[in-house]
Amino acid sequence: MWEKSKELYEVAKNLMPGGVSSPVRAVKPYPFYTAKAKGSKIYDVDGNEYVDYCMAYGPLILGHANEEVKEKVVEQLENGWIYGTPVELEIEYAKIIRKLYPSIxxxxxxxxxxEATMAALRVARGFTGRNKILKVEGSFHGAHDAVLVKAGSGATTHGIPNSAGVPEDFVKHTLQVPFNDVETLAEIVEKNSEELAALILEPVMGNSSLILPEEDYLKEVRKITKENDVxxxxxxxxxGFRLALGGAQEYYGVKPDLTTLGKIAGGGFPIGIFGGRKEIMELVAPSGPVYQAGTFSGNPVSLIAGKTTVEILMRDNPYKELEEKTRSLVESVSEKVEKECIASMFCFYFGEKPKNYADALKLDKNKFVEFYWKLLKKGVFFPPSQYETCFVSTAHSYEDIEKTAEAVNQCLREL
Ligand SMILES: Cc1ncc(COP(=O)(O)O)c(C=O)c1O
Incomplete structure (x- = not known):
């Protein structure tokens, strides 16, 4: 079924570590290679078609190759794709984000x-004059030194919770706390408040399978950090733009000091955003002493793709429909697996539904991979790891959803 993909992988594995450009894409014995994608479908080089729920790990809330986004990107390309100067587009898009995220x-x-989380942590340290940071076990904030401790996503999938090459001296400043545990959080924050710059967390964990915050957990998190000046x-x-236009902070009604965005914010093109209270952000260079820079930052192609995507989301407000589709899929799947969904994110668990990283580690990741391959053979593509989250897009039809539920149920019967 995947002869050409196999051939390509044989070449790739001698050119790139693990044959891939990012570890999450590696699945044994080899991944399929994509030829093209459109809407809810992705097509491999061997001529197979799949309904896609990986959706490039999150950015494609409008599905693949959305026509309106494409048109605007092509229009931008006609005028050049990188300038190294400011553009009006930055102002327009920044205004929209500020309106949707009042904390920014x-x-x-x-x-x-x-890059966004790296810079957010740096400015938090610059603002407070403190070195330590606190992260949640199993959360993933990107592949940089400070946060590569008990990181989720590919780091957990491939069994590398703490990366080699990161000096102990760096990570001694990174403290850890389990998710959904207010007591331990309060204890650690109070004990370290003099040295602690910030707590960084995914409000909904999406990189150690899907883990929802328990009721009022995020409100308590806000209270504890505020009381301790962290x-x-x-x-x-x-x-961001996934749970609601205004992200988890709108969904749960909790206002952070700093926020990082990415994925959907770039409409499928590379982007990151960090922002927050003005008195903190004004410390960023050149207006302040916290250095951050990038040749490709604010490039007009990512900006136009992101801004157009967000404008479509504002115009169409698809969130209710996305949630309905997602719930309908999850509810149509047999009780043989535990399952969870929120907005257009969902997950099936081979084991008990986790409430933190320690629970997630008990899930049967090998069984998930077995399930992944069976499902792929039936024309449905999930991200190839128990520790990832599945995404529904506006391009997914109820027909896609029905076909998927049927395929999932069949696979579960066969397992
Ligand atoms: C919650 C979270 N933060 C940060 C990142 C890093 O973003 P990027 O892959 O764009 O560097 C990811 C990537 O999956 C993520 O899921």
């Missing part, structure tokens, strides 16, 4: 979510 009074565009950073690289 000032922001900067970067190229990836990793900054709260919401990493909304996945949840």
């Amino acid at each position: 009074e000032m922001l900067r565009f970067t190229n990836t979510g990793s 900054l709260l950073i919401f990493d909304e690289v996945i949840t």
Whole structure:
């Protein structure tokens, strides 16, 4: 079924580590190679078609190759694709984001979510004059030194919770706390408040399977950080524009000090954004002493793709329909697996539904991979790891959903 993909992988594995450009794409014995994608479908080089729920790990809330976004990108390309100067588009898009995320009074565009979290942590340290940061076990904030401790996503899938090459001296400043545990959080924050710059967390964990915050957890998180004068950073690289236009902070009604965005914010092109309270963001260079920079930052192609995507979401407000489709899929799947969904994110668990990273590690990841291959053979593409989250887009039809539920149920019977 995947002869050409296999051939390509044989070549790739000698050119690139693991044959891939990012570890999450590696699945044994080899991944399929994509030829093209449109709407809810992705097509491999062997001529197979799949309904896609990986959706490039989150950015494609409008599905693949949305026509309106494409038109605007092509229009932009006619005028050049990078200038190295400011563009009016930055102002227009920044205004929209500020309106949708009232906690973001000032922001900067970067190229990836990793860069955004790296810069957010740096400015938090610059603002507070403190070195330590606190992260949640199993959350993933990108592949940079400070946060590569018990990181989720590919790091967990491939069993590398703490990366080699990161000096102990760096990560000694990174403290850890389990998700959904207010007591331990309060204890750690109170004990370290003099040295602690910020708590960074994914409000909904999307990189250790899908883990929802328990009722009032995020409100308590806000209360504890505020009382102890520790900054709260919401990493909304996945949840931004996904849970609601205004992300998890709108969905749960909790206002962080700093926010990071990415994925959907670039409409399928590379982007990251960090922003927050003006008095903090004004410390970023050149207006302040916290350095951050990038050749490709605020490039007009990512900006136009992101802005157009967000404008479509504002115009069409598809969130209710997305949620209905997602829920309908999850409810149509047999009780043989535990399952969860929120907005257009969903997950099936081979084991008990987790409430933190320690629980997630008990899930049967090998069984998930078995399920992944069976499902792929039936024309449905899930991200190839138990620790990833599936995404529904506006391009998914109820027909896609029905076909998927049927395929999933059949696979579960066969397992
Ligand atoms: C919550 C979260 N933060 C940050 C990142 C890093 O973003 P990027 O891959 O664009 O660097 C990711 C990537 O999956 C993510 O899920």
